[in-house]
Amino acid sequence: MRLILLGGPGSGKGTQAKALQQRLGVPWISTGEILRQEIAYGTELGHAVRSYVEAGDLVPDDQMIALMRQRLLQPDAVNGWIIDGYPRTAFQAEELDFLLAELKQQLTQVICLDVSTAVLVARSLARARSDDTDAVIQRRIDRYQERTVPILEYYEVSKRLVRVNGDQPIEQVYQAILSAIGVV
Ligand code: AMP
Numbered sequence: 001m002r003l004i005l006l007g008g009p010g011s012g013k014g015t016q017a018k019a020l021q022q023r024l025g026v027p028w029i030s031t032g033e034i035l036r037q038e039i040a041y042g043t044e045l046g047h048a049v050r051s052y053v054e055a056g057d058l059v060p061d062d063q064m065i066a067l068m069r070q071r072l073l074q075p076d077a078v079n080g081w082i083i084d085g086y087p088r089t090a091f092q093a094e095e096l097d098f099l100l101a102e103l104k105q106q107l108t109q110v111i112c113l114d115v116s117t118a119v120l121v122a123r124s125l126a127r128a129r130s131d132d133t134d135a136v137i138q139r140r141i142d143r144y145q146e147r148t149v150p151i152l153e154y155y156e157v158s159k160r161l162v163r164v165n166g167d168q169p170i171e172q173v174y175q176a177i178l179s180a181i182g183v184v
Helices: 015-022 029-039 044-055 061-072 092-102 118-127 134-157 170-180
Strands: 004-009 028-030 081-084 108-112 159-164
Touching: 004 015, 004 134, 015 028, 015 081, 028 029, 028 044, 029 044, 029 061, 029 081, 044 134, 044 170, 061 092, 092 134, 108 170, 118 134, 134 159, 159 170
Parallel strands: 004 081, 004 108, 028 081, 108 159
Antiparallel strands: none
């Protein structure tokens, strides 16, 4: 099973990906988590990306594409994965297709959690991570609308996209995802 979870900041991608990881027995790959760890450990990559993450801006594509290549080459990712938070730009989406072709891996499905902006803001505030101030939350939502929403069409025309109503309670979203990927 190879799944991509897309959705705005606060859409519940991480929560769903964690649950799906256990159910499907494949690793959860969260680019946001990886970046936060790199920052916490003070690595070279951490230093390079910190200002973007703290401002709610996107880390440049080159760095993200290199990071994803490295992660998908890890042995635990050979037989499947759930990627959360990637791709976020058209260029990342195209490069991911090239990478998967090179690795001879086939994407099973892209799942988009559709959540209204009001709910995104409310959930992000409730979560109150250190990077979740009002201005940062707004910037992350703006970047999602500008950069990530357009790539939904890319997956839609290639018939790889399923939309799930992410305004529902967690358990219902989870069941909707399982039925979308044919697991019951
Ligand atoms: P997330 O936990 O997925 O909301 O990601 C937290 C932050 O990490 C984002 O606000 C971005 O600054 C950065 N980030 C995560 N994934 C990506 C990506 N695919 N492209 C660019 N920046 C990213």
